[in-house]
Amino acid sequence: QITLKESGPTLVKPTQTLTLTCAFSGFSLSTPGVGVAWIRQSPGKALEWLALIYWNDDQRYSPSLKSRLTVTMDTPKNQVVLTMTNVDPVDTATYYCAHRYVYDGNCFDQWGQGALVTVSS
């Protein structure tokens, strides 16, 4: 059974760096085809894809946020970390990590519960 859970600060000040951790179980990032994505949802808004890291450490980013995002993996710990620099109130959102559905490309079959992050001074 695949599970994912996001953790990190609930409140961040503008210009600071946000670091979120996705702890998962039920799969390994050393398995070919596996990937973990970060997706966010601003209050009352639609879903927005941010980044995706693959088992081979290939990373893909949303072009609009690429300069501010870094995604890394810690395979032995079964964790993926998202770092977002220079946050702004518009980055207030629920941040989800999700498991890439290995049998069919970059869609997501399991999601974490989400972590609400508020950016405010």
Place this chain on the structure above:
Amino acid sequence: DIQMTQSPSSLSASVGDRVTITCRASQGISTWLAWYQQKPEEAPKSLIHSASTLQSGVPSRFSGSGSGTDFTLTISSLQPEDFATYYCQQYNSYPLTFGGGTKVEIK
């Protein structure tokens, strides 16, 4: 970027109704399309991938169709637990993009 446009943005329906949601891609994406269901205060749940393949455990009243630029999600007989917001997502190319969502409300 491929833009995904869903319609309608919201609809009201009754239990037992047949409901159809449309998703249009700004360029062809073959069948690289997924559908998700999201209930209030919950994470999205995967319903369909490859435009028409149900994820394991998803009720058969859900179905998906389409290819290229036009896709539909159909609920054949709406159940109380189906009242939610539905999103399409293309995974033909980066950046991965989602539709704006369709909220299905109780009439």
